[in-house]
Amino acid sequence: MTRRLGTSAAILGLLAAALTISIAPAAGAADPLYQAPVVGQCSDMSRAELDLPSYAEPAVDCAGPHTAQVTAVATLPDGLAYDSPDLTELAVETCYAAQREATGASKLGIRLTAYAIGYFIPTPEQQAAGARWLRCDLVLLGGTELTPLPGTLAVGKFPFKKSVSRCLAGRDFLVTTCAAKHTYRATAAIKIKEKRYPKEKAWKRIGTDRCRSATTSRTYRFSWPSKVDWKVGERALVCYTQTKK
Structure with a gap:
């Protein structure tokens, strides 16, 4: 039995040697990086907050428990609207690159981890002050919650x-780390x-054919990338073997 697992362009899922990316600044902006976070900054973010368009909570000490870390800060190109589909593509491409840089994983390897990306734009107040930036955060999925990041x-x-x-x-087959209770493992x-x-229909056929030999249980599952992921070169089919836990 197989089933497609939903993916999100904002998440899908990150950071170890973070990078700062600078794209052409917006014309006439007094300070495109107004109140922008700093790469390496840590946050105590919740799973619900990960899905918000902006995140403006104070940073926390990275030496203590935290669930998110900034991996990249990019200045947006002139003319790119915050509600443009091009922003999602830019965000996903930028944040996936930062994810691999931070974790030291390959495009395929990172898909076998519970690391995920999140991205945020400035708040309306920050935008009014000229802010034109995008931030990428690294998180570790834990079902309905976020798992604290390792040191x-x-x-x-x-x-x-x-x-x-x-x-x-x-x-619901939510992504979590294998240290938590689970029923399938990405193999x-x-x-x-x-x-x-x-x-x-084609994805289901591909997943059934390719994952049959990549799993070790009679029942297996698979997930495939979103259209946005595909467009920026993220084209991994992930196969999951059923476990006894």
């Missing part, structure tokens, strides 16, 4: 530690080489 973000070589490995839990990430983004 060392680098994942090393596969197989990764249970504390960062990607598993599925609950009836393979396969690059799909189709020239065009496959339709859902």
